[in-house]
Amino acid sequence: AQKITQTQPGMFVQEKEAVTLDCTYDTSDQSYGLFWYKQPSSGEMIFLIYQGSYDEQNATEGRYSLNFQKARKSANLVISASQLGDSAMYFCAMRAKGGATNKLIFGTGTLLAVQP
Amino acid sequence: NAGVTQTPKFQVLKTGQSMTLQCAQDMNHNSMYWYRQDPGMGLRLIYYSASEGTTDKGEVPNGYNVSRLNKREFSLRLESAAPSQTSVYFCASSGNFRGERNQPQHFGDGTRLSIL
Numbered sequence: 001a002q003k004i005t006q007t008q009p010g011m012f013v014q015e016k017e018a019v020t021l022d023c024t025y026d027t028s029d030q031s032y033g034l035f036w037y038k039q040p041s042s043g044e045m046i047f048l049i050y051q052g053s054y055d056e057q058n059a060t061e062g063r064y065s066l067n068f069q070k071a072r073k074s075a076n077l078v079i080s081a082s083q084l085g086d087s088a089m090y091f092c093a094m095r096a097k098g099g100a101t102n103k104l105i106f107g108t109g110t111l112l113a114v115q116p
Numbered sequence: 117n118a119g120v121t122q123t124p125k126f127q128v129l130k131t132g133q134s135m136t137l138q139c140a141q142d143m144n145h146n147s148m149y150w151y152r153q154d155p156g157m158g159l160r161l162i163y164y165s166a167s168e169g170t171t172d173k174g175e176v177p178n179g180y181n182v183s184r185l186n187k188r189e190f191s192l193r194l195e196s197a198a199p200s201q202t203s204v205y206f207c208a209s210s211g212n213f214r215g216e217r218n219q220p221q222h223f224g225d226g227t228r229l230s231i232l
Contacts, residue, residue, distance in 0.1 A: 004158075035220060045159075045206060045223035091158060102147060102210040102219045103174065106158035 002027045004092050006107035013082045014115055020067070021077040021110045023092035029053075033095040034075040035104065036066065040088040048090075051075055079112075087114045118142050122207050122224035129197045129231045137192040137227050139207030147210050148190035149174075149221065150182060152203040159206060165190055197231045204228050 003026040013019040025034065036048040051059045051066045059066040067076040079086055089111050093104040120141045129135055141148065146167050151159040151174075161174030165184040179201060181193045190209075194201060208221040 037223075043204070044225050045208075047220040047222070050220060093159075096161075102221060103149060103161055103164050104159075104221060106151075106160070108156060108158045 002029075002094060002096055002105050004094050004105055004107035006092055006110050008110045009108075010111040010113070012113050012115055013079075015084060016081055018078060018080045019082055019112065021079070021090050021092075021112065023075045023077065023107060025073050025075060025092075025094050027073075027094065027097070029097050032097075033102075034066070034068070035093045035095070036064070036075075036077045037091045037093060038086075038088045039091065039109070040085075045091075049077070082114045084114050084116060087112060120207055120209055120222050120224035122205075122227050124227060125225065126228045127230070129194075129229070131198060131231060133197050133231075135194050135197060135229075137194075137205055137207070137229075138189070139191065139224060140189045141207075141209040141222070142188065143209060143222065144187070145209035145211055145222075146187070148184065149208040149210075150180075150190070150192045151206045151208065152176065152201075153206060153226070154203050162192065162205075199231050202229060202231045 005024045032053045034051045038046045049061045049064045051068045063080045065078045089109045091109045092107045096103045123138045149164040150162040153159045160176050163182040165171045168187045183191045205227045207224045210219045210221045
């Protein structure tokens with residue numbers, strides 16, 4: 001069965017420092033996709049970054065990068081130079097197998113608090 | 117640029133009442149999804165639709181029905197609401213996976229539903 005595990009329920013980071021949010025996954029598929037979403041206190045889900053299983057380079061989007069270690073089945077999100085606005089819940093998700101849709105399996109999330 | 121629009125944003129129901137949550141997207145996406153978000157459990161897929169006229173069960177479909185009215189609209193119905201269905205409900209849409217490497221789901225702002 002496919003599964004996403006986020007072992008950090010909550011984390012603190014000082015403003016301007018980098019932080020890594022952990023995500024491990026389990027799948028028997030050879031082709032899969034991994035996503036990170038941000039959910040601020042206002043509740044909306046914001047797409048941050050995507051990594052395909054065949055991508056040779058780690059994905060980057062501005063201050064977000066994805067540390068993809070395929071052999072370890074991990075896809076950690078790295079946020080550089082944290083800002084107060086980064087305080088939010090962060091979800092790792094994997095594209096579930098089957099069909100033509102892009103349905104996702106989500107982890108339980110990590111609550112990040114950025115301290116001034 | 118509306119994206120995914122959900123109505124209502126908040127609702128309180130009594131046990132046994134019925135209700136339909138509405139969702140519409142203006143991105144010409146083929147696939148649409150309904151998730152529920154409960155504390156400590158991340159998002160779980162209720163139903164999804166790969167295209168107009170098709171629907172499929174997700175991880176937690178019991179107690180719900182859906183209708184893909186047309187390409188734009190995907191509604192979720194609670195026929196007889198139960199307190200266990202108190203949750204935040206998210207609608208999402210995406211392009212189909214086939215032929216597209218990166219198809220993030222775009223989420224609505226959510227519906228907070230309380231059942232007493």
